Amino acid sequence: MACKCVFYVGQLCTQFWCLLDIVPIKNEKGEVVLFLVSHKDITDKKKEQNPEQGPETGEEKSLHEETGLEVHQVTRPPGFNANRRRSRAVLYHLSGHLQKQDKSKLKINNNMFGEKPPIPEYKVAAIQKSRFILLHYGTFKAGWDWLILLATFYVAVTVPYNVCFTVGGGRDEGNTNAPRSPPSVSDILVEILFILDIVLNFRTTFVSTSGQVVYDARSICVHYVTTWLFVDLIAALPFDLLYAFNVSVYFGVNLLKTVRLLRLLRLLQKLERYSQYSAVVLTLLMSMFGLLAHWMACVWYFIGRREIGSPGSWDIGWLHELAKRLGTPYFLGGMGFLAGGPSMRSSYVTSLYFALSSLTSVGFGNVSANTDSEKIFSICTMLIGALMHAVVFGNVTAIIQRMYSRRSLYHTRTKDLKDFIRVHRLPKALEQRMLECFQTMWSVNNGIDVSELLKDFPDELRADIAMHLNKELLQLPLFESASRGCLRSLSLIIKTSFCAPGEFLIRQGDALQAIYFVCSGSMEVLKDNTVLAILGKGDLIGSDSLTKEQVIKTNANVKALTYCDLQYISLKGLREVLRLYPEYAQKFISEIQHDLTYNLREGHGADVSASSRFSRRAVAPVPAPPSSWSTGLDGSLRSEE
Known part of the structure; x- marks a missing residue:
């Protein structure tokens, strides 16, 4: 529609003509969520249409009397750019609304009253x-x-x-x-x-x-x-x-x-x-080979029957020779039809034997081709057999190699590890620890490097996969107030680790590099041969000082009692994520002090808090016998080792 608009600048107002188009935008429920408003300045066209119009019309006088504002008639508001570029996506349907006729008159295009342009919708395409x-x-x-x-x-x-x-x-x-x-x-x-x-x-x-x-x-x-x-x-x-x-x-x-x-x-x-299912493809390929042998056997028998009925070669065909050896020769029965001969079972088994021997080799001669038709068919069978060896059995070899590729990789890695141990002359105890750790890690992940596997996927998909893999850690109360974007960033920096029984995860005085979450297994926190805490599934250990990039020394040893699966977040990566989400950083710093099962930061009063936590926690089974423990002067458990 065409309308006259008023433009206010302070106490002054100006009028201009514009073509106004208002389109409602609906969502998938049919509800109007916003309006798309577009306009086009047509002041020049309107002025050409009414050149006699005075500087102030009755409408302008009325507006002046009602509002008390001074009205100035201008072609367009000050600073108004009539040649501004418009978005094609928004105003594409306005093209053709206006047409300049030969008489320099403005007319509204009939398209406005004809078929309406499609109304955009604010929703995901279904x-x-x-x-x-x-x-x-x-x-x-x-x-x-x-x-x-x-x-x-x-x-x-x-x-x-x-x-x-x-x-x-x-x-x-x-x-x-x-x-x-x-x-x-x-x-x-x-x-x-x-x-x-x-x-x-x-x-x-x-x-x-x-x-x-x-x-x-x-x-x-x-x-x-x-x-x-x-x-x-x-x-x-x-x-x-x-x-x-x-x-x-x-x-x-x-x-x-x-x-x-x-x-x-x-x-x-x-x-x-089904190419990724090696066993299925192997079964189908062998079935196809057996099916081809079955077809060849049927054709071979069909040729033998035709040769029996031929007057010139009825007594030299392979089927006639088989009938003589079995003692069931052919003879003319009533109505002049052939009778006798080997049974269907013997004929089919012999035909299948000849077909398989010709497809896999050159045959053995006990069932041979004697007539021209039989020889031609035997040649074709041998050629097809050579092709089948290249196609079917070549694929079978590749499939079998793929089926055992993981086992071959395991043996290769084991051999490389043993060669490394032999070249560097590692001690027996260290060698045993390396081999046990390698075998256990292989049994857990089957030799699959997750980071290498997912590196070619888009970041959005990798984040979703990482959130699923690390959902147990991300469901801790510590991360409840984090936004989804923050959780996705955290999931990408979570790594997995493993500890065998007797292995030290952290030693006292080392620089703390990460926050650790125990997924399974049991660990103990030791300081001066004193057990400060027993850690189990769901426990979180680390430090509460994360705001400053300083070296955090640990105040105790953390040792595995059983096979333990761990997830950890590096402090460097954690600080980077918290810098990206400052609104969550303050909550994280305040809440981690209460969510840590044991605070490893040096200088923290951990002995008292750990003792209270230790008294409230269920103690996991420790391999050492009870007789090897004694009570210290402070009431804590002390190892006599």
């Missing part, structure tokens, strides 16, 4: 997810994929066998139009599963080339139609359901069922998803 959409990484979809995988392997095994042994090589060889027996229940269930899988794929999310998860139903349908629909549709053709309509299925139709093997291409696509 995912536009249609109803009944399955997540491709969900638990249900993962279980369904494994079910489809088993069904695919079932098809890959039964279809070639039925085509080559049951139909193509059965007793009714001469009658290719002989109907097959009705399908089993499992065959019909597999076809139903494949049809349902097509329906589910139309409602399953996918990851686009830009790395975003697509939830839109239309985009999902278009993506599936242009990728895997054709293969899945061919594999799901319900050949076995034809029996429900009393339609006879013959050999040619059964041969068409081999197109279901195209569904194995989907398996190759999903191998990448």
